[in-house]
Amino acid sequence: MSTAQILFLIFSAVVVAAAVMVVLSRRIMRAALWLVLALFGVALIFALLDASFFAVVQVLVYVGAIATLLIFAIMLTRGVMDDSKAQLNRGWPFALLVCLGLFGGLVYILSQWNRFNSAAPALPQDAYDLTLFGLALTSPDGYLVAFEAASVLLLAAMVGAIYLALEKRGN
Amino acid sequence: MNPESYFWLIPLPPLAAFFGILLLTWRKRTLSHWLALAGAGLAFLGSLAVLWRAFSIEHLAEHPFGVSIDWLPAGSSVMRIGAALDPLGAVSLAFVAVTVLMIFIYSIGYHNHGQPEGKDDLPGLPPRGMEMMDEHGHTVRAATIEPMYSRFFALISLFAFAMFLLVLSDNLLTLYIGWEIMGLCSYLLIGFWYGRPSARDAAVKAFMTTRIGDAFMLLGLAALYSLTGTFRFSEILGSPQTLEILSTSASGVLGLSWAGLIGILLLMGTVGKSAQFPLHVWLPDAMEGPTPVSAMIHAATMVSAGVYLALRFFPLIAAGWQPGGPLTAPMLFIGAVGAFTALFAALIALGQDDIKRVLAYSTISQLGFMLAALGIGAYVAAAFHLVTHAFFKALLFLGSGSVIHGMEHGAAHSGEHLDPQNMKYMGGLAWKMPLTFAAFLAGGLSLAGFPLLTSGFWSKDEILKSAYGLAPVVFYTLAFAALLTAFYTARQLTLVFLGQPRSRAAEKAHESRPVMTWPLLILAVFALIGGLVVKPFEHFVAGMLPHELLVELPESAVPVAVSVAVALGGLLLGWLVYRHAAKGQPDPLESALGPLFRAFHRKFWVDEAYQAVILRPAAWLAETAVARWIDQVILDGILHAVGRFTLWLGELLRSKVDRKVFSGGGDALAAGAQLAGSQLSGLQRGRVQEYMAGGIAVLVLAGLMVLFFLNL
Amino acid sequence: MIPLSWYLILAALLFCIGLFGVLARKNSVAVLMSVELMLNAVNINLLAFWRYLYLTSTAYNGFVFVVVLFAVAAAETAVGLAIIISAYRSRKTVAAEDFTALQG
Numbered sequence: 001m002s003t004a005q006i007l008f009l010i011f012s013a014v015v016v017a018a019a020v021m022v023v024l025s026r027r028i029m030r031a032a033l034w035l036v037l038a039l040f041g042v043a044l045i046f047a048l049l050d051a052s053f054f055a056v057v058q059v060l061v062y063v064g065a066i067a068t069l070l071i072f073a074i075m076l077t078r079g080v081m082d083d084s085k086a087q088l089n090r091g092w093p094f095a096l097l098v099c100l101g102l103f104g105g106l107v108y109i110l111s112q113w114n115r116f117n118s119a120a121p122a123l124p125q126d127a128y129d130l131t132l133f134g135l136a137l138t139s140p141d142g143y144l145v146a147f148e149a150a151s152v153l154l155l156a157a158m159v160g161a162i163y164l165a166l167e168k169r170g171n
Numbered sequence: 172m173n174p175e176s177y178f179w180l181i182p183l184p185p186l187a188a189f190f191g192i193l194l195l196t197w198r199k200r201t202l203s204h205w206l207a208l209a210g211a212g213l214a215f216l217g218s219l220a221v222l223w224r225a226f227s228i229e230h231l232a233e234h235p236f237g238v239s240i241d242w243l244p245a246g247s248s249v250m251r252i253g254a255a256l257d258p259l260g261a262v263s264l265a266f267v268a269v270t271v272l273m274i275f276i277y278s279i280g281y282h283n284h285g286q287p288e289g290k291d292d293l294p295g296l297p298p299r300g301m302e303m304m305d306e307h308g309h310t311v312r313a314a315t316i317e318p319m320y321s322r323f324f325a326l327i328s329l330f331a332f333a334m335f336l337l338v339l340s341d342n343l344l345t346l347y348i349g350w351e352i353m354g355l356c357s358y359l360l361i362g363f364w365y366g367r368p369s370a371r372d373a374a375v376k377a378f379m380t381t382r383i384g385d386a387f388m389l390l391g392l393a394a395l396y397s398l399t400g401t402f403r404f405s406e407i408l409g410s411p412q413t414l415e416i417l418s419t420s421a422s423g424v425l426g427l428s429w430a431g432l433i434g435i436l437l438l439m440g441t442v443g444k445s446a447q448f449p450l451h452v453w454l455p456d457a458m459e460g461p462t463p464v465s466a467m468i469h470a471a472t473m474v475s476a477g478v479y480l481a482l483r484f485f486p487l488i489a490a491g492w493q494p495g496g497p498l499t500a501p502m503l504f505i506g507a508v509g510a511f512t513a514l515f516a517a518l519i520a521l522g523q524d525d526i527k528r529v530l531a532y533s534t535i536s537q538l539g540f541m542l543a544a545l546g547i548g549a550y551v552a553a554a555f556h557l558v559t560h561a562f563f564k565a566l567l568f569l570g571s572g573s574v575i576h577g578m579e580h581g582a583a584h585s586g587e588h589l590d591p592q593n594m595k596y597m598g599g600l601a602w603k604m605p606l607t608f609a610a611f612l613a614g615g616l617s618l619a620g621f622p623l624l625t626s627g628f629w630s631k632d633e634i635l636k637s638a639y640g641l642a643p644v645v646f647y648t649l650a651f652a653a654l655l656t657a658f659y660t661a662r663q664l665t666l667v668f669l670g671q672p673r674s675r676a677a678e679k680a681h682e683s684r685p686v687m688t689w690p691l692l693i694l695a696v697f698a699l700i701g702g703l704v705v706k707p708f709e710h711f712v713a714g715m716l717p718h719e720l721l722v723e724l725p726e727s728a729v730p731v732a733v734s735v736a737v738a739l740g741g742l743l744l745g746w747l748v749y750r751h752a753a754k755g756q757p758d759p760l761e762s763a764l765g766p767l768f769r770a771f772h773r774k775f776w777v778d779e780a781y782q783a784v785i786l787r788p789a790a791w792l793a794e795t796a797v798a799r800w801i802d803q804v805i806l807d808g809i810l811h812a813v814g815r816f817t818l819w820l821g822e823l824l825r826s827k828v829d830r831k832v833f834s835g836g837g838d839a840l841a842a843g844a845q846l847a848g849s850q851l852s853g854l855q856r857g858r859v860q861e862y863m864a865g866g867i868a869v870l871v872l873a874g875l876m877v878l879f880f881l882n883l
Numbered sequence: 884m885i886p887l888s889w890y891l892i893l894a895a896l897l898f899c900i901g902l903f904g905v906l907a908r909k910n911s912v913a914v915l916m917s918v919e920l921m922l923n924a925v926n927i928n929l930l931a932f933w934r935y936l937y938l939t940s941t942a943y944n945g946f947v948f949v950v951v952l953f954a955v956a957a958a959e960t961a962v963g964l965a966i967i968i969s970a971y972r973s974r975k976t977v978a979a980e981d982f983t984a985l986q987g
Contacts, residue, residue, distance in 0.1 A: 008885050012893045019897055019920050023904035028913055035916045038897075042923045045893070048885070049934045054926075054949055061953055066919060066960045073912050073964040077977045088907045089980050095864050095906035101871045103899040109878065110891055117886045120935050136943050143947045150954035157958030164965035857983030860914075864906045 008048055015041035026087050028074050036067045050123055053130055175236045178221040179254035181264070182335035184213035185271075185328040192325035203321035204279050207328045211275045214335060218268035225261045230714070235260075237341055239403075251403060255341030258712050259554060263338045263479055266561040267472065269697065271331045273690035277569050278327065278463040280687035281576065282317035289315030295366035297461075300583055314580070317461075323363065327467060330356040334472040338479065342402040343392055346480070350388075350444070353473050354381050360468070361460040373456035380453040384443015391436025398429060408486040411717070418490035418499075427500055430490040434501030437484055441505070445477030445538045448512040452778055454535055458527040462572030465527060466565045469534045478541050478557050481505060485550050486716070494548060494641075506546020510648045513539030515775070517655035521662070522758075522771030525592045526571045529663050533618060534564055536652060540634055543645055549637030554712050556630035559617070559701045563627055566614035566694035573607040573683040573691065574600060574667060581676035589674060594666040597677050598752070601668035604682045608668050610691035615664050617698040619657035620738040626701025632734045633705070639730040646730070654737040661745025666752055673754040890931035898924035911970075911979040915963045922956045 018038035025031045039062040046055040110116050136142035188210030196202040225236070239253020256264070283298060292298045298315040317323060330353060337349030362374025392402075398417065399407055407413055417430040424432055441447070446454035454474070458465055468474065481488070488501040498506065513536050520532035537560050544553040571592075577600065578591035589596050601608040617627035631653060638646035672678045682688065748759050761768045770776070897920055904917025926949055933945025971977050 002884065005885055005889075008889060012889075015893070016896055016900070019900040022913075022916055022920060023900055023908065028910050031913055031916060035919065038920060039923065042897075042927060045890070045927055046930060049890070049927075049930045051930045051934070051949075054930060054946075057953060058923075058926075061957060062919070062923070066957060069960055069964060070912065070916060070919075073915075073967060076968055077912065077971045087909055087913070089860065089909050091861055091864060092903075092907035094868075095860075095903055098864055098868045098871060098906065099899040099903040101875075102867065102902065103895055105871055105874055105878075106895040106899075107892060109874075110888065110895070115936070116888045116891070118935055119884050119886060121938050123938070133943050133946055137947065137950070143943065146947050146951055150951045153958050154954050157962045161961040161965035164962070164969045858980050859982065860906050860979055867902065867906070 004048065008045070011041050011044045011048065014038075015045065024087075028087075029071070032067065032071050032074055035070070036063055039063050039067065175224070176238070178217065178236055178256055179238050179339060181214050181217045181221065181268075182332050182339060184210040184217075185332040185335065186210075189325050189328040189332060192321055192328065197321040197325070200284065200316065200320045203324050204275075204284065207324035208275055208279075210328050211272045211331055214331065215268045215272045218264050221256065222261055222265055225256055225258075226711070235405075237405075239341060250344065251342070251401075252345050253341045253403075254339040255405070256339065257715060259479075259482055259715050260338055262554065262558050262708070262712060263475070264335070266558045267331075267334050267338055267475075270561055270565040270694070271334070271467070271472070273694050274463050274466050274565065274569065275324075275327065275331075277466075277572070277687050277690040278323065278461075280684045281461065281463055281572055282320050282323060283314045284316060284320070284686075286314050286316045289318070292318045293366060294318045295364060297364050300579075314583075319363070323360075323461065326356055326359050326363070327463070330360065330467055330472060334476065337476055341404055343395065343404070343407075344402045346483075347388070347392060350440070350476060350480075351385065353476060354378065354385065354444075357381075357457070357464075357468055357473055360464040361457045363460050363464065367459065369456075370459040373453075373459040377453040377457050380450050381443040384440045384450055387436045388440025388443075391433045391440070394429070394436065395433050398433075404483065408484065414486060414490040417487070428491070430487055431500040434484065434488040434490075434499070435504050438481060438488070438501055438505050441477040441481045441542070442508060443477070444480070445474045445542065446535050447477075447508050447539060447542060448515055449777070451512065451516065451535050452781065455528050455531040455774070458525070458531055462527065462568060462575065465531070466568035466572070469531065469564060469568060474534060474538055475557060475561055478538060478545075478553070481542060481545055482550065482554055482557070485545065488545075489548065492548065498547070502546045502548065504546070505542050506642070506645060509539045509542030509544070509546055510645050511539070512536065513543055513652040514648050514655070515539075517652045517659065518771050519774045520659045520771075521655060522768055522773075524594050524758075525590075526574060526594050526597075526663065526667060527568070527592055529594075529659060530564070530567050530571060533567075533656065533659065536656065537564070537618070540631065540649060540652070543649060544634040544637060547638060547641040547645055549634060549641065550716055551709050551712050552630070552633035552637045555633055555705070555708055558708075559626040559630040559698070562694055562701060563614045563617035563625075563698040566610060566691060566698050567618065569687070569691055569694065570607055570611035570614060573604065573687050574611070574680075576683050576687070577604050577607070577680035578676055581674075581678065581680035584679040585675035587674060587676050589676060591676070594663065595754075596674040597667045597672070598670045599668070599672040599677060600680055603677075603680045606682060606688040607691060610688070610695040611668065612664065613695035613698050615660045616742075617701075619660040619742050620653060620734060621742065622735045622738060623702070624699060626698055628734065628738065629702035629705050632731060635734050636724060636727075636730040639727060639733075640724040650733050650737055653734065654741045657738045657741025658745040661742040662749050665746050665749040669746075670750060670752060673752075887931060887935045890927060890935075894924045894927040894931070896924075897921075897927065909978050909980060911967050911977050911982070912964075914979055915960060915967070918959065918963070919956065922952060922959075926952055 015038050018034045018041060021034040022031050022038060025034060039058065043055045043058040043063075046052070046058055137147050138144060185207075188206045191206050192203045196206055221236075228234070235255050235257035237253060237255040239251045239255075241249045241251055287301075289298050289301045291301070292315055296318075298317050300314050302313075333349040333352035333356060335349075337346050337353070340346040340349065358374050358378040361377050362370050364370045365374070395407065396402060399413055401407060414430065417433070418428050420429050421427075422429045422432040427435070443450045454469065457468060460468070488505070489499060492499045492502065516532045516535035516539060520529050520536065523529045523532060537556070541553045541556050541560070544550075544556065574597070575591050578597065582589060582591055613625070617625035620628040620631045622628050635646060635649060635653070638649055752759065758768065761772075764771075773779070901917045901920030901924060904920065905914050908914050908917060929945050929948045929952070937945060967977055970982060974981065
């Protein structure tokens with residue numbers, strides 16, 4: 001086993017374990033902290049994939065912003081859910097069955113695919129020029145439409161979120 | 172900055188003002204009128220700079236300013252729109268910019284800015300004024316501010332935008348857009364006091380009547396585009412080949428050439444917009460709007476737009492005509508309509524008592540002068556009269572508004588209930604309202620064509636001179652109309668300003684505020700000095716036409732003598748007849764002319780004739796013929812028969828088929844569905860997570876089935 | 884070297900764990916967190932495909948997808964939390980199974 005493989009196994013074990021805890025832990029605040037760990041683990045996986053830029057963005061956006069937002073929401077809605085009782089609803093065995101079925105199905109389909117075990121090509125020297133990526137993102141010949149769509153989405157989400165969360169006067 | 176590069180921006184400030192007032196400042200009256208003034212003022216300053224440059228260029232007609240862009244892809248070609256400024260556009264821009272700005276300023280005073288808000292003033296009605304205590308403790312009636320003040324300024328800003336757009340267009344399409352926006356604005360502004368039924372009717376009448384003309388114009392426009400593939404003036408009117416082809420190919424309608432047909436169709440638009448017989452009926456009724464609107468519609472913008480269009484398309488109208496040769500069909504058409512209307516409307520004006528209606532008919536008459544001149548080929552004279560008329564008629568309308576304001580004040584003080592627009596109750600106002608009198612006198616003399624001093628004399632003299640040389644019939648008609656013009660002008664001046672006051676309101680009337688009188692005085696200056704620029708004007712505008720269309724007139728003293736004689740004679744006669752007009756007596760002309768005067772007074776019964784010939788039959792057709800006979804007897808009869816048959820068939824099916832087969836089966840079906848529903852409703856608990864689990868389970872199953880059965 | 888399959892299996896596992904959370908957790912905030920896990924699984928997939936199959940110096944498709952997904956995730960969280968808080972105000976609960984307005 002190479003070092004990379006060992007690293008990958010460690011990281012993925014962390015990610016999976018943390019993810020399981022997110023789903024299963026009784027205390028919602030702990031679930032949020034487990035989520036932070038899982039997201040960190042994903043950032044490490046990104047780094048293993050030579051996508052160090054996205055590893056950083058992952059930490060910034062998910063750990064820095066989204067997780068913080070979630071913790072805020074938890075604190076705002078605290079005390080309404082009884083932490084001592086079961087945190088899964090009654091239909092959870094069925095849900096588990098569905099998820100296992102999905103996982104099995106996915107792995108089965110993937111295993112039929114002839115490039116499933118392909119190895120990574122060597123990273124070319126210029127494969128990862130962020131300046132070029134930035135230009136491609138904003139140039140009309142590149143991905144401007146996707147970029148603009150994402151910005152519109154963000155704007156709409158922002159407006160919607162503000163409107164929804166705005167405390168109505170008199171309520 | 173170079174005026175050539177930004178002159179196309181001139182229409183935009185008023186448009187911006189319109190939207191600004193409409194969206195932002197409509198609650199704030201002062202801010203709104205400042206915004207409107209800023210819009211008009213910017214347009215005015217821009218026009219000034221552009222015109223300064225335009226007038227200093229020697230060959231503007233050959234090299235007009237122009238910018239254009241590709242706008243609308245239309246099949247294989249692309250419609251280009253843009254702006255252009257040639258001599259005709261330049262002189263039109265000049266009078267539009269000045270009169271619009273003056274009207275805007277005047278409107279501030281006319282709508283009582285600075286006065287308190289009336290408690291029982293309603294939007295849609297003129298402000299009624301209210302009782303107030305003055306500093307001595309007396310109760311006085313004071314004027315109150317117009318309730319829809321901001322709306323007024325928004326609408327006239329839009330109106331101004333449309334006129335600028337029309338004047339600066341280099342193509343028929345944007346011209347038509349401006350034309351129609353003006354139609355809309357005139358509807359909204361004539362009906363500005365929509366609380367009054369008469370204003371509502373007048374608005375609808377103006378809109379519908381001009382629409383008749385516009386429909387024909389649209390046909391002409393479409394024909395022109397389908398034949399030439401372009402809307403641009405320079406490509407249609409500036410190309411002798413195109414005109415040659417249009418004027419020689421037959422359209423198949425009434426034996427006209429295409430140029431003739433399109434010319435007549437476009438001129439129908441002019442007839443509607445410029446209120447020529449038989450579509451003149453909307454204009455006098457349009458006096459229901461506030462007076463600045465009347466000035467706007469009848470002097471600066473809308474009616475001028477009609478004549479402007481006719482002038483613009485003169486090369487098409489006159490295609491195939493040489494001076495001295497037979498007139499083309501459109502020229503004959505517009506010449507006849509114009510000359511007839513000039514005389515017809517002047518006669519009606521003699522019998523009107525309402526100060527604004529006299530002016531309205533005089534406008535119709537003067538527009539007839541212009542179109543008659545155009546019809547006989549006197550292009551330059553028509554253009555010149557258009558410009559001078561815009562100034563002095565705007566002045567007269569605004570002056571009449573000032574008079575009405577004074578009379579309203581007087582009536583409020585004296586407590587009389589009278590029509591403040593009726594000239595029978597006026598008299599002697601010259602000493603009460605000296606500034607208004609001075610300005611009105613300048614405008615009136617200009618309208619009457621008072622020799623040498625006034626611009627109206629020069630422009631009317633031009634028309635008469637051309638008519639004398641080109642078409643004697645038109646000359647005699649117009650000369651008589653000019654005599655009548657001078658006469659009714661003298662009648663109006665005498666009745667309103669001279670003699671003794673014929674009501675207590677007239678005794679108590681007083682001068683309007685400076686914000687109203689200053690625009691009057693400025694316009695008065697324009698009305699007087701217009702005559703000084705005859706020669707340069709002719710030279711400038713004549714550049715618009717190719718050389719062979721310019722008329723060389725023989726020098727003759729007859730037309731000048733005639734125009735001096737009719738102007739002075741008419742004025743003198745009018746003064747002599749009306750100087751002793753007293754309260755309660757019938758009009759002196761009425762006793763002299765008898766039934767003829769009644770015909771003038773009732774406007775030759777044109778409205779009544781339309782009522783009898785068009786509206787009543789239409790109503791009869793709708794109510795009696797269609798509703799009662801066709802609809803109720805024939806159609807209803809058929810329907811009833813069908814209905815009875817269906818009922819019978821239905822009863823048969825019901826008893827024999829439905830009860831036995833469907834009813835029993837249906838009941839069973841319904842019971843089954845109900846049972847299934849009650850069983851299945853347990854699944855429908857509104858929990859998103861359950862739904863989603865179910866959905867994904869189905870998805871997984873479906874995926875597995877695809878895998879197994881299709882062996883993917 | 885790590886074969887592509889490892890990444891894909893990791894992503895599938897993460898996705899299914901997240902899905903289980905979405906389907907089974909009572910607390911709607913926890914549901915949102917599980918959605919984040921699923922989105923991250925997708926991101927791992929995208930970057931893995933980019934690294935193994937589409938690694939050229941000019942094609943940024945994988946990158947662009949990931950960037951857009953980041954935006955989607957942020958938007959989704961913001962709106963989701965806003966909805967939860969708004970629902971919490973009116974119903975005094977954040978339990979997903981209590982939100983039954985869809986019931987027929």
